[in-house]
Amino acid sequence: GENVEQHPSTLSVQEGDSAVIKCTYSDSASNYFPWYKQELGKGPQLIIDIRSNVGEKKDQRIAVTLNKTAKHFSLHITETQPEDSAVYFCAASSTGGGNKLTFGTGTQLKVEL
Amino acid sequence: NAGVTQTPKFQVLKTGQSMTLQCAQDMNHEYMSWYRQDPGMGLRLIHYSVGAGITDQGEVPNGYNVSRSTTEDFPLRLLSAAPSQTSVYFCASSPSFTNTEAFFGQGTRLTVV
Numbered sequence: 001g002e003n004v005e006q007h008p009s010t011l012s013v014q015e016g017d018s019a020v021i022k023c024t025y026s027d028s029a030s031n032y033f034p035w036y037k038q039e040l041g042k043g044p045q046l047i048i049d050i051r052s053n054v055g056e057k058k059d060q061r062i063a064v065t066l067n068k069t070a071k072h073f074s075l076h077i078t079e080t081q082p083e084d085s086a087v088y089f090c091a092a093s094s095t096g097g098g099n100k101l102t103f104g105t106g107t108q109l110k111v112e113l
Numbered sequence: 114n115a116g117v118t119q120t121p122k123f124q125v126l127k128t129g130q131s132m133t134l135q136c137a138q139d140m141n142h143e144y145m146s147w148y149r150q151d152p153g154m155g156l157r158l159i160h161y162s163v164g165a166g167i168t169d170q171g172e173v174p175n176g177y178n179v180s181r182s183t184t185e186d187f188p189l190r191l192l193s194a195a196p197s198q199t200s201v202y203f204c205a206s207s208p209s210f211t212n213t214e215a216f217f218g219q220g221t222r223l224t225v226v
Contacts, residue, residue: 043217098207098215099144103155
């Protein structure tokens with residue numbers, strides 16, 4: 001089955017700096033790669049996703065890049081703010097949608113003032 | 114919009130007891146799934162359903178039962194709780210099996226003593 005590895009497990013940045021979280025996947029059939037943000041005591045919430053026919057996608061301060069050849073994808077957050085502090089999960093699916101997701105182990109992002 | 118509603122939010126069980134975690138969605142989504150979240154392991158898929166009357170196993174199905182008699186509800190049953198089932202459980206739904214994002218509930222924190 002699919003295996004998704006995520007790094008780093010914790011990341012601390014100063015407000016205004018950029019943050020990068022990286023994931024690798026093992027199943028070449030995976031074609032959908034969402035990123036979720038989870039705040040304390042809440043369920044994961046989708047922040048951005050990318051499909052295998054696209055190399056990069058951007059939404060305001062958040063961007064995701066995908067390298068199918070190397071089987072890795074990354075989340076980039078620019079101009080970080082304290083409210084960006086949360087746990088971020090990458091995931092992969094071979095169904096083309098947010099179903100039967102295989103998740104990474106999460107990154108605790110802390111944005112310091 | 115209620116979205117995906119899980120009940121209860123917290124539960125303590127004794128080893129060997131049974132219980133049902135409830136999940137309901139009011140978005141008329143076809144696809145529903147259950148994940149468990151353990152520290153350092155991300156979210157892992159337990160069971161999923163592609164529509165009323167259809168269920169299938171995910172990555173970690175042992176010890177859990179599901180049924181899908183209506184589009185709205187997807188309960189998760191623990192027949193004989195074990196300490197290894199101590200976890201946070203999330204229910205998710207999406208409009209279809211492909212090409213759509215997954216929406217997560219707020220979670221149920223279960224402790225088995």
